[in-house]
Amino acid sequence: NAGVTQTPKFQVLKTGQSMTLQCAQDMNHNSMYWYRQDPGMGLRLIYYSASEGTTDKGEVPNGYNVSRLNKREFSLRLESAAPSQTSVYFCASSNRGQGSPLHFGNGTRLTVT
């Protein structure tokens, strides 16, 4: 039972480079999310997708774009990476409904030099 799978696990980019973080879930969840975790900042929501075909900005969307490719997959793209985007990125998914917790992947550790 894979749950939420993120690739890659680690990535080093130079400033200005672009990359896409991939996320897939096999739990048939409707909603998917991208969070970033920085030291002393907790988890902050970047973008989310309530259902297939919809995406919305979260708390810190600047510098990112997302694509909900289908129900299973939700990707996060950095068009021109900046050192401020050095972080650990977590993808999560959930069912609709108040009582549905988020299930997280194991994260992508990104360093931008």
Place this chain on the structure above:
Amino acid sequence: DQQVKQNSPSLSVQEGRISILNCDYTNSMFDYFLWYKKYPAEGPTFLISISSIKDKNEDGRFTVFLNKSAKHLSLHIVPSQPGDSAVYFCAAKGGSNYKLTFGKGTLLTVNP
């Protein structure tokens, strides 16, 4: 403006004793609260939750208490075990908004 606050960055307790992790919130629209546990190099995992219509929820060694008037919740772990050593995040959501707002986390260390 931080809507979910965990004011203790770290907590250290002895094995077998009680661990109490605290969380405060400011948004009156929050009506569902969750605790997540996170080990290094892993994603957060769901631990326990509570709806605003309750003031206590228990699951084995873990109990969450909610004081709505004080906008305060706490997670009690009894008895604490070394395997409980992790970062604990408090999170909240409200109404039809299913997005979670997280606190900054508390690092719990349980000493053998």
